[in-house]
Amino acid sequence: MRVLVAVKRVIDYNARVRVKPDKSGVDLKNVKMGMNPFCEIAVEEAVKLKEGGSASEVVAVTIGPKAAGDTLRTALAMGADRGVHVLEDGEVQPLAVAKLLAALTRREEATLCMLGKQAIDDDSNQTGQGLAGLLGWPQATFASKVVVDREAGRASVTREVDGGLETLSLKLPAVITADLRLNEPRYATLPNIMKAKKKKVDTVTAQELGVDITPRLKLVKVEEPAKRQAGVMLSSVKELVDRLRNEAKVI
Amino acid sequence: MLTRRVAGPAQQVGLAIWARAAGTLAPPRNTEFALLQDSDLAVFDSILGSGGVITDPHEVDPYNRDWMGKYRGRGRCVLRPRSTAQVSALLRHCSARRLAVVPQGGNTGLVGGSVPVHDEVVLSTGLMTTLLGFDPGSGALTAQAGAVLATLEAAARERGHAMPLDLGASGSCAIGGNVATNAGGIRLLRHGPLHGSVLGLEVVLAGGQVLDLLSSLRKDNTGYDLKQLFIGSEGTLGVITAVAIQCPAASPATSLAYLAVPSFKAAQQAHGVLQAARQNLGELLSAFEFLDRESLEVAKQFLPGARDPLPGSDTVIPYTAQAPFFLVVEIAGSSEQHNAAMLEAFLESTMGEGRVLDGVVAQDSRQAGEIWALREGITEALRHRGAIYKYDLSFRVEEMYGVVGAARERLASAYPSGFLGGGAGSTAGSDTEHALKVVGYGHLGDGNVHLNISAPRYDAGLEALIEPWVYEFTAAHSGSISAEHGLGRMKAPCIGYSKPPEAVRLMRSIKAAFDPQGILNPYKVLPPE
Structure with a gap:
């Protein structure tokens, strides 16, 4: 069984996000970038499936500019066997990502697609669902536990839902997206970082895959959230009651 | 090999006896200090106004206890000034009345230096947290002494700079305390000690005089550099009320x-x-x-x-x-x-x-x-494990880990079971949580090792086994018995292991010049005469 795992290069979750003065987006100059944390979890799970004998090969895929290759190397250092880099400098929206991944899934003859449930930069939470739709495969999103039964050709996926845990049984091939508590991604060890340098990475373009990635959505503007007003210290309960009554008018 | 003069054998014997008696035991109260009266509290109230004086025993208690739970004083009142003028007025009164005072920042010290030994008044900088200025050109940051290190780090980061020091306690420790103890930490390797990065200080002396050395110039060779004396003085020479510090540009x-x-x-x-x-x-x-x-x-x-x-x-x-x-x-x-x-x-x-x-x-x-x-987090983890005997030592880098192995051997031969005898946690067996544990970690690039002996409880027999042996070992290997934590109460009697008698005599005369009545942080840093 071949697992295709998608990884996205995003702003480091700790980095300070600055909106461009013209409100056309977020300033990415000199900002620390790294693998989307949910993608890391997806890679870890895919590698675990291979280590547990359920998967025979893990192929990591990224879509983005040349620098996204670093993120692909991280996936390879974590244990993915080889990589595919869809080289694309411009904007690629979730539907286009799903189409590219669908094309690659067919090309690679993958049986399972692992993705993060969403990327922390635009929080779209659409790619996994879109991919399953395009492929006509069953999907299990927000996975907190994955068990693959290779012989039965099924995957059992536990999801954290509002009321508790829900367990789905899917027929493979399928698409699974990872939630936060699925696993704790491993660190990339030195020997594995060195080995990753020698692993094979294919570079393709959307055109070569025959996918039209023209944006369908128009970004109107990006704005920072309104600044919260500073709090004040009151000296007595009396003052608090007075301000709640006369200023906030809540009592 | 570098050799350092250490106290001669005769003096070391005297020190050893004192060190054995000291440790967690308190030196006797200096009867020359006045006892706190209600009339003193009235004066403090008039200086600080409401909320500035704490006397409720429950609220006072945390100020009396050190972070490790090793030392506990009996101070009855905590003063929380907001301004230098208030600190000055408070000290003027304390010195007139001869009331002993312990200056306290974040109270994260590891040598019992920031809590009272007996009934000293605690002067907390907890409300003096204002960022006074930042010079974007030079990176000079000026803040009141009680500002928390992590808060200043965030403020400097926002401006493209970084504080020149960082340590595990950064979320609670105050910059004034950092300077007073000459705190080291993980960035010392790159940015050097505070003696280089502190540009200026404002200090209130024991008599209440305000010493304004709050320059933010990089270069200033006019007379003796008095601020250097306060860096590492552990609150015994004056109370630091504001700090100007050089913040290097942050590495992207x-x-x-x-x-x-x-x-x-x-x-x-x-x-x-x-x-x-x-x-x-x-x-x-x-x-x-x-x-x-x-x-x-x-x-x-x-x-x-x-x-x-x-x-x-x-x-x-x-x-x-x-x-x-x-x-x-x-x-x-x-x-x-x-x-x-x-x-x-x-x-x-x-x-x-x-x-x-x-x-x-x-x-x-x-x-x-x-x-x-x-x-x-090792420091914190050790605290969760139980009692800690903590030694902050520096050696030549090649020799710095030797003391950890030697301590292990010494404990293994005294406690072959690996457990303390008698009392809680004495039962040998699989309960490794109560075993004695010797750990070593620290700043390798600076030759600074933190030797920690973790035990289920503080124990006089165990302490006598470690001290003064650990200081003797350190002196014999030309090390320092306090690399970055200071001497405080814990190691005041032991200064002779790292400094010659002549230096200690000179320190005493400096102390007398700044604080003739000895009211500032008594029983700390210098050994009893």
Whole structure:
């Protein structure tokens, strides 16, 4: 069984996000970038499936500019066997990502697609669902536990839902997206970082895959959230009651 | 080899007896100090107004206890001034009345220096937290003494700079306390000690006089550099009320590696990892820390959320799981790509030579944060484990770990079962949580080792076994008995192990010149006469 795992290069979750003065987006100059944390979890799970004998090969895929290759190397250092880099400098929206991944899934003859449930930069939470739709495969999103039964050709996926845990049984091939508590991604060890340098990475373009990635959505503007007003210290309960009554008018 | 003059044998014997009696036992109260009266509280109230004076015993209690739970004073009142003028008025009264005073910042000290020994009044800088200014041109930051280090770090970061020091307690420790104790920490390797980065200080002397040395000039050779005396004076010469400090420009890109090494020797010695790092990473090197396996085990067990970066299950080198030492190596530079290339080349060569067994490179800030939390959390993990005998020592880098092995041997021969005899936690067996544990970690690049002996409880017999032996060992190896924590109450009697009598005499005369009545932080730093 071949697992295709998608990884996205995003702003480091700790980095300070600055909106461009013209409100056309977020300033990415000199900002620390790294693998989307949910993608890391997806890679870890895919590698675990291979280590547990359920998967025979893990192929990591990224879509983005040349620098996204670093993120692909991280996936390879974590244990993915080889990589595919869809080289694309411009904007690629979730539907286009799903189409590219669908094309690659067919090309690679993958049986399972692992993705993060969403990327922390635009929080779209659409790619996994879109991919399953395009492929006509069953999907299990927000996975907190994955068990693959290779012989039965099924995957059992536990999801954290509002009321508790829900367990789905899917027929493979399928698409699974990872939630936060699925696993704790491993660190990339030195020997594995060195080995990753020698692993094979294919570079393709959307055109070569025959996918039209023209944006369908128009970004109107990006704005920072309104600044919260500073709090004040009151000296007595009396003052608090007075301000709640006369200023906030809540009592 | 460097030799340092130490106290002669006769004097050491005298010190040894005192050191044995000291430790957690209090020296006698100096009867020349006045007892606090209600009339004093009335004066304090009139100076500070409402909320400035705490006398409720429950509220006073945390100010009387040190962070480790090792020392506890009996102070009856805590003063919380907001301004230098208030500190001045308070000290004027205390000196007129001859009331003893303990200045206190974040109370994160590790040598009992920030809490009363007897009934001293606690002067807390907790409300003096204002950022007074930041010069974007020079990076000079000026703040009131009670400002918390992490808050100042955030303020400096926002302006593209960084504080020149960082330590595990940064979320609670105050900059005034940092300066008063000459705190070291993980950035000392790169930015040097506070004696270099502190530009100016404002200090209130024991009699209430305000000494304004709050210059933010880089260069100022006019007379004796008095501010240097207050750096590391531990509140015995004056109360620091404001600090001007040089903040270097923040490096936009940092990279972190966590390495397993086969021996301490491989980590440091000629052709070791430290030397290789100095040669190959040069100006990029920003931290070079170490922890031994015992430290890692304590952190894994007692630090919430800690995990082993090298669990060993998937490693290609099976004995990594048993590596005795680990290094945390950080580099900071201007370009992510350049950092990565430099770090990779360095790691490839040290690993190829077998000086590094295995390691990880943090792939993002989350992983880097986890590794730092592990290294910096050892102190806290030890506190969760139980009582701690903590020794902050410095040696020549080559010799710095020897004391840890020697302490292990000494304890193993005194307590062959590995457990304290009698009382709680005395039962031998599988209950390893109560076993005596000797751990070593610290700032390898600076030759600073934190020797910690973890026990289920404070025990006079155990203490007598460690002290003064550990100080004698340190003196015999030309080390310092306090690298960065200061002397405080714990090591005041032991200064002779690291400083000659003539130096101590001179220190006494300096103390007398600044604080003739000896009301500021008594029983600390200098040994009793």
